[in-house]
Amino acid sequence: MPSEITVLFFSFAADRMNTREKTYELPKELSVKEFFQQYLYPSLKEPLESWLFSVNEEWVDPHYALKPGDELAVVPPVSGG
Amino acid sequence: MPSEITVLFFSFAADRMNTREKTYELPKELSVKEFFQQYLYPSLKEPLESWLFSVNEEWVDPHYALKPGDELAVVPPVSGG
Amino acid sequence: MDYYLITEDPINLAEALSMIDDPSTGAQAIFLGTVRNEFEGRPSLGLYYDVYPPMAQSQIRKIGEALKEEFDIRHVVIIHRIGELPVGAASVLVAVSAPHREQAFAAAKAGIDRVKQQVPIWKKEHWADGSSQWHDEPEGTQEPR
Amino acid sequence: MDYYLITEDPINLAEALSMIDDPSTGAQAIFLGTVRNEFEGRPSLGLYYDVYPPMAQSQIRKIGEALKEEFDIRHVVIIHRIGELPVGAASVLVAVSAPHREQAFAAAKAGIDRVKQQVPIWKKEHWADGSSQWHDEPEGTQEPR
Numbered sequence: 001m002p003s004e005i006t007v008l009f010f011s012f013a014a015d016r017m018n019t020r021e022k023t024y025e026l027p028k029e030l031s032v033k034e035f036f037q038q039y040l041y042p043s044l045k046e047p048l049e050s051w052l053f054s055v056n057e058e059w060v061d062p063h064y065a066l067k068p069g070d071e072l073a074v075v076p077p078v079s080g081g
Numbered sequence: 082m083p084s085e086i087t088v089l090f091f092s093f094a095a096d097r098m099n100t101r102e103k104t105y106e107l108p109k110e111l112s113v114k115e116f117f118q119q120y121l122y123p124s125l126k127e128p129l130e131s132w133l134f135s136v137n138e139e140w141v142d143p144h145y146a147l148k149p150g151d152e153l154a155v156v157p158p159v160s161g162g
Numbered sequence: 163m164d165y166y167l168i169t170e171d172p173i174n175l176a177e178a179l180s181m182i183d184d185p186s187t188g189a190q191a192i193f194l195g196t197v198r199n200e201f202e203g204r205p206s207l208g209l210y211y212d213v214y215p216p217m218a219q220s221q222i223r224k225i226g227e228a229l230k231e232e233f234d235i236r237h238v239v240i241i242h243r244i245g246e247l248p249v250g251a252a253s254v255l256v257a258v259s260a261p262h263r264e265q266a267f268a269a270a271k272a273g274i275d276r277v278k279q280q281v282p283i284w285k286k287e288h289w290a291d292g293s294s295q296w297h298d299e300p301e302g303t304q305e306p307r
Numbered sequence: 308m309d310y311y312l313i314t315e316d317p318i319n320l321a322e323a324l325s326m327i328d329d330p331s332t333g334a335q336a337i338f339l340g341t342v343r344n345e346f347e348g349r350p351s352l353g354l355y356y357d358v359y360p361p362m363a364q365s366q367i368r369k370i371g372e373a374l375k376e377e378f379d380i381r382h383v384v385i386i387h388r389i390g391e392l393p394v395g396a397a398s399v400l401v402a403v404s405a406p407h408r409e410q411a412f413a414a415a416k417a418g419i420d421r422v423k424q425q426v427p428i429w430k431k432e433h434w435a436d437g438s439s440q441w442h443d444e445p446e447g448t449q450e451p452r
Contacts, residue, residue: 011212011284012296046300052282057216073214073282079297080211080218080242080283081195081254081274092357092429093441127445133427138361154359154427160442161356161363161387161428162340162399162419176321185344185394191415192337193408199330249330263338263419270336271412 003068033062084149114143166223170245173252182237187259191266193274195254205290211244214282233269235260311368315390318397327382332404336411338419340399350435356389359427378414380405
């Protein structure tokens with residue numbers, strides 16, 4: 001079942017992806033981890049553990065199964081303050 | 082050798098002495114401790130260790146020998162802030 | 163009252179203080195973070211703060227609510243400014259009021275520690291030599307501004 | 308700059324912050340003490356602060372200078388207001404600026420602790436029932452105001 005998701009990028013991840021927001025067509029259901037490995041690596045070359053992920057503004061773990069219409073945020077290590 | 086000193090009182094000590102400043106004629110040289118015991122006790126009934134003393138705006142210990150013209154401050158436990 | 167804000171506007175300290183004001187509190191502890199003119203010895207002109215706004219906003223609220231559960235404090239204000247900030251500008255404020263100073267200090271300290279660890283905000287240093295660099299980028303590369 | 312003041316006038320926080328401002332500091336820690344509406348559960352209308360002015364002034368300066376020797380901080384402001392203060396009024400301010408927040412917090416905390424222990428200032432509580440009482444008076448008696 002194909003589905004479309006929106007992915008948000010920030011900080012150096014946005015720089016490397018050359019965008020802050022991008023839409024992806026997924027041919028089948030993928031977990032966050034699978035999506036990261038198949039679509040974002042190696043543009044985002046750091047290992048999965050370097051990132052946090054949220055879906056629809058709630059933190060999720062990498063096993064979360066992406067659903068049509070989800071807004072996935074790829075969150076680099078924070079450095080506020 | 083008689084000498085005159087000025088004594089400053091604060092907080093509850095000033096209330097009990099009914100003044101914030103008083104001049105004393107000392108008939109002979111006295112230490113702060115001797116002065117306290119002979120002139121201030123029992124109006125100030127707390128033991129010597131309850132008080133701090135300064136002379137001419139410098140802290141002194143109770144063995145300091147009072148000199149003519151000295152300004153002695155009798156300092157209760159502080160409670161600022 | 164409690165107040166949580168992610169904003170591009172300057173941080174108003176007087177307003178924050180009026181929010182934590184309470185006749186039952188004797189102790190206000192305030193942390194104000196400002197942009198420094200150097201980082202690890204290297205001269206800097208300022209910082210750009212990137213943010214994921216809704217997550218940052220909900221995260222500072224969660225931090226404040228946790229502080230109120232963990233410490234004996236009455237009110238919390240957390241404000242983080244984002245965007246381009248020159249040296250000297252205030253970037254973050256944590257202000258708490260409490261009956262007593264030990265709890266006020268402990269809560270303010272925990273507050274700013276958590277803001278720096280848990281809020282999706284990222285800063286890019288604008289070095290004095292004209293290059294820019296994201297903080298905490300693994301194997302970060304320096305590119306001209 | 309460093310600044311030490313015993314005063315009857317209201318404490319000006321904005322002015323104090325401008326004094327500790329420094330482009331090399333990223334962390335400002337501020338403690339503001341205010342008059343509470345109760346003490347140990349008993350309702351209060353305010354405080355009267357008595358002071359030995361020259362000793363208090365030299366003492367807060369000594370405290371500030373010691374903080375600068377002991378902690379990695381750049382600037383210190385200590386202000387203590389004296390006289391009659393109503394509930395809610397700010398009575399004491401300790402503000403420090405430092406390159407990093409740990410030292411800023413540690414210095415501000417040590418500063419207010421020492422002010423409360425070492426400065427010849429005494430407070431008298433004006434209880435809501437009309438009586439008044441000096442703090443820290445051994446065997447204190449309560450007299451009508």
